[in-house]
Amino acid sequence: MSILVGLDVGTTGVKALTVSPEGDVLAQIEEAYPFSTPQPGWAEQDPEDWWRAAKSALGKLAVGNLAGIGLAGQMHGLVVLDERERVLRPAILWNDQRTGAECAEIEERLGLRRLVQLTGNRALPGFTAPKLHWLRRHEPEVYERIAHVMLPKDYVRLRLTGERAIDATDASGTLLFDVAGRRWSDEVLAALEIPPEWLPRVVESPVMAGHTSDGVPVAAGAGDQAAGALGVGVDRPGPFSVVLGTSGVVFAALEDFAADPEGRLHSFCHAVPGAWHAMGVMLSAAGSLRWFRDAAAPGESFETLIAGAEPWPPGAEGLFFLPYLGGERTPHADPNARGAFVGLSLRHDRGALVRAVLEGVAYGLRDSLELLQELGVEPQVGRVSGGGARSDLWVRIVASVLELPLERAVVEEGAAYGAALLGGVAAGVFADVHEAVGTCVRVRDRIEPEPGWAETYASGYKRFRALYPALRPLEET
Numbered sequence: 317m318s319i320l321v322g323l324d325v326g327t328t329g330v331k332a333l334t335v336s337p338e339g340d341v342l343a344q345i346e347e348a349y350p351f352s353t354p355q356p357g358w359a360e361q362d363p364e365d366w367w368r369a370a371k372s373a374l375g376k377l378a379v380g381n382l383a384g385i386g387l388a389g390q391m392h393g394l395v396v397l398d399e400r401e402r403v404l405r406p407a408i409l410w411n412d413q414r415t416g417a418e419c420a421e422i423e424e425r426l427g428l429r430r431l432v433q434l435t436g437n438r439a440l441p442g443f444t445a446p447k448l449h450w451l452r453r454h455e456p457e458v459y460e461r462i463a464h465v466m467l468p469k470d471y472v473r474l475r476l477t478g479e480r481a482i483d484a485t486d487a488s489g490t491l492l493f494d495v496a497g498r499r500w501s502d503e504v505l506a507a508l509e510i511p512p513e514w515l516p517r518v519v520e521s522p523v524m525a526g527h528t529s530d531g532v533p534v535a536a537g538a539g540d541q542a543a544g545a546l547g548v549g550v551d552r553p554g555p556f557s558v559v560l561g562t563s564g565v566v567f568a569a570l571e572d573f574a575a576d577p578e579g580r581l582h583s584f585c586h587a588v589p590g591a592w593h594a595m596g597v598m599l600s601a602a603g604s605l606r607w608f609r610d611a612a613a614p615g616e617s618f619e620t621l622i623a624g625a626e627p628w629p630p631g632a633e634g635l636f637f638l639p640y641l642g643g644e645r646t647p648h649a650d651p652n653a654r655g656a657f658v659g660l661s662l663r664h665d666r667g668a669l670v671r672a673v674l675e676g677v678a679y680g681l682r683d684s685l686e687l688l689q690e691l692g693v694e695p696q697v698g699r700v701s702g703g704g705a706r707s708d709l710w711v712r713i714v715a716s717v718l719e720l721p722l723e724r725a726v727v728e729e730g731a732a733y734g735a736a737l738l739g740g741v742a743a744g745v746f747a748d749v750h751e752a753v754g755t756c757v758r759v760r761d762r763i764e765p766e767p768g769w770a771e772t773y774a775s776g777y778k779r780f781r782a783l784y785p786a787l788r789p790l791e792e793t
Contacts, residue, residue: 318383318745321374322729322736324540325366325389325469327351327409327562332373333729335736337745339756341727345373352406357413357642357651360406363395366468367475384743385476385528386735387537388544389469391489394447399463401480405455407468408447411563411599413643413651415446418453422446422491425507429577434504436488436495436592438579441643441651445491445508465514469537476534477526480516483536485543487518488584495592496573498585521587522741522749535735535742538587541565541595543734548699548725549757551588551749556688556695557595558714558722560704561730564601564677566684568693569593580647581687587738588749594691596646596684601677602704604639604655608673612666622707624667625674630716630769631776632668634659637676638783647683648784658783674710675773678717679780685718697762698722701730708763716769717777726758 319342320335328351333344347369351361392410397403408414419439423431432438439446444467452459466474467490470482487493487500492510494501498518505512519525519536521543526534537543545557545567557567570592575583586593600607609616640653657672685695700722704710715722727733737752746752 318743319379319381320383320736320740320743320745321377321379321385322732322734322739323370323373323385323387323472324543324730324732324735325370325387325472326540327390327411330366330369330373331729331732332370332377333732333736334377334379335733335756337740339727339758341729341733343377344729345376347373351409359409359412361409363403363407363468363471366472370472370476382532383745384533384535384739386535386737386739386742387469387473388540388731388735389467389472389486391467391486391539391541392442392444393468394444395466395468395471396451396458396462397464397466398461401464401474404458404461410442411642412447413441415441415450416651418446418449422449422508426504428579432575432577432579434494434501435491436573436575436583437491438649439491440645440649442645443489443491445504445510448510449508462514464516466516470516473526473534476528479526481519481525481536482516483519483521483525483538483587484585485521485538485587489539495583495585520589522589522738524742533742535738537735537738539584540731541567542584542587542593543731543738544701545569545593546587546734546737546749546753547727547730547757548701549753550699551753552591555697555699555723556693558681558698558700559702560602560677560700560710560714561702562601562603564598564681565595566681566688567593567595568688568695574691576687576691579649581684581691587734594688594693596687598639598646598677598680598684599644600639600641600655601680602702604637604641604673604677605670605704607641608670612669618707621670622674622709625671626709628668628671630675630772632671632675633661633663635664635668635672636776636780636783637672639673639676639680647687653784674713675717675776676780678714679777681714682717682777695720700724701728711763712766715763716765717773719765719770721762721764723759723762726760
């Protein structure tokens with residue numbers, strides 16, 4: 317039997333799994349690594365940690381009849397190499413918030429509307445281009461030595477195959493890519509004075525982009541969200557993806573390129589050649605619950621926390637949580653946004669606070685869904701995944717706030733699973749991405765909105781939307 321491997325270079329560790337041609341997960345390994353915050357709002361990692369973890373995970377899987385490997389990974393991270401392909405400094409990650417001034421300058425240089433037309437996005441601190449701009453200004457000695465720019469999973473590919481390449485989905489998240497044209501943007505590169513020779517060649521996600529020393533084909537792969545969407549069956553317009561991970565994502569496949577004129581959504585190339593997707597991203601979804609657990613109930617299990625929220629009615633008697641703990645992307649492109657509990661009373665206990673966190677994240681996801689609908693997406697059912705999707709209560713809340721049913725797939729391994737499917741296409745196990753998804757992705761269960769919660773959440777969402785402007789930092793009001 318031919319075995320496929322999916323490798324996801326995540327924020328907290330590498331996940332590797334083996335998959336049969338029928339879509340069954342045979343084994344999985346996770347290797348953790350740290351990230352550093354040398355200053356408030358900064359987030360960095362050593363690329364060598366990614367490679368050590370990936371090499372260890374692949375070694376522990378010890379696959380005999382390996383047909384193909386697919387890669388996925390955290391998006392937007394900046395890896396800079398010198399002419400000998402040596403790492404020049406720690407990678408600056410997707411959740412780093414240091415580049416607010418650089419984002420403003422990029423939008424001024426190109427104009428917001430032109431930038432969105434070219435790249436599908438506005439300039440946000442997590443993206444790659446503002447980080448390069450920051451390096452030029454603050455670390456010129458590093459900037460002058462740059463010969464190659466890479467993203468996290470593509471650095472692992474370099475170490476695994478010796479090839480410098482990037483797929484169209486990950487390239488879309490650099491703010492240097494002509495997303496509609498699926499190529500590097502000469503206009504953006506010229507405006508930002510970035511040499512095009514720094515950038516790797518662009519390959520479609522299921523295409524082979526190198527092979528291991530043993531001759532195993534390695535697919536170009538995809539950014540984690542596009543790969544994760546494939547893993548739950550979102551390979552074409554129809555079902556949309558809802559991710560309750562550290563960040564929260566609402567993701568819909570598009571047949572043609574389309575972008576929100578204000579850049580409140582991300583419009584990227586999809587992992588299906590010739591297709592695109594749009595998505596809204598909130599920075600602290602399950603990360604909000606983790607923050608609450610670590611701050612208020614260290615050592616407590618998430619199951620216990622959520623069980624305490626179950627007795628509270630929807631709306632938690634007027635208690636709201638704004639999940640803007642580290643800034644926000646959708647719909648507020650605001651790195652200075654901050655979280656809050658609003659409406660506390662003497663009756664509220666820990667369970668009520670947890671319920672408010674679950675509901676606040678659900679409201680944030682609805683922000684993204686409504687913007688997708690403005691773009692022309694007609695959602696019918698969502699495929700929910702991520703750590704938060706293991707909670708029946710949280711999925712019921714999200715379904716009720718979105719007013720749409722949600723389904724969970726049999727395999728819940730997200731981006732690594734989608735990466736394995738791409739590896740199968742590159743290896744010839746599947747004819748194309750649609751065949752891979754149709755063969756392997758199966759639905760486990762379906763959660764309908766709670767009819768008795770609809771009115772409370774409809775009015776609660778209006779209140780939630782009204783709270784953000786009042787809680788912006790004082791210097792911005």
